[in-house]
Amino acid sequence: MELTNIFEGERLRLTEVDPKADSEKDSLWSHSIEYARNRKSNPVRPISALESRKKLEEELKEAEEEGNRFHFAIRSKDKKKELVGFLDVVNIEWKNGQGFLQIYFGNEALCREYLAESVQLGL
Numbered sequence: 001m002e003l004t005n006i007f008e009g010e011r012l013r014l015t016e017v018d019p020k021a022d023s024e025k026d027s028l029w030s031h032s033i034e035y036a037r038n039r040k041s042n043p044v045r046p047i048s049a050l051e052s053r054k055k056l057e058e059e060l061k062e063a064e065e066e067g068n069r070f071h072f073a074i075r076s077k078d079k080k081k082e083l084v085g086f087l088d089v090v091n092i093e094w095k096n097g098q099g100f101l102q103i104y105f106g107n108e109a110l111c112r113e114y115l116a117e118s119v120q121l122g123l
Contacts, residue, residue, distance in 0.1 A: 007072075009117045014072040014087060017060060022073055023053035025083050029106040039086075039104050068092040074103075074118055084110050087122050 007014040027049040029035045036044045047055070056071075063069045069092060074085040085105040092099035101122045105111040 007121065008077065009121050011077055012084070012114060012117050012121060013075050013077050013081075014121050015075050017056055017071050017073045017086070019053045019056035019060070022083055022086075023049045023056060025106060026052040026056065026086075029104075032107060034108070035104065035106060038102075068094070068099075074105075074114065074121075084114055085118065087118055089122065 026039075027047055030039065030052065031046045033044065036046065040047075059071055063071055069088065069090040072087045073083055074087050076082045076084055083106075085103060088102040088104075089099045090102060101119070103115065103118050103122065105114065
C-alpha cells in the first residue's frame, strides 16, 4: 500500500510554524501594505520581529486550545527550505466539514509562483 504525504507538493512543503525562526520574515513582510492588510485586521502597521514572534505564539496557543484552526508554514522543498508564506485553516466547523483557507505570501512574486500549489496543499 502506497502512502502519500499530504503535506508535500512538487515544490512546496507545509510544516509547523516556528515562531522564533519565522518571525524575522513575517516582520520583514509586514512592511508591505498588501501583506499587512491581509495578515492583520486593524490597524495596519509594520511590526517588529519580537511582536511577530508573540503573535505567532499566540495564534498557535489559541489553535491548540480551541481546536478549530490549523496554522502551517509554507516552505520550499529545495535545500534552503525557505519560508515563502503561511497557510491557515480557520473557523473550522467540524459538524459541517467546512472552514476558511487563508494563504499569505511575502510578496507578489512568491504569490504568482506558489499560489496554485499552496491551494492544492491546503485543500
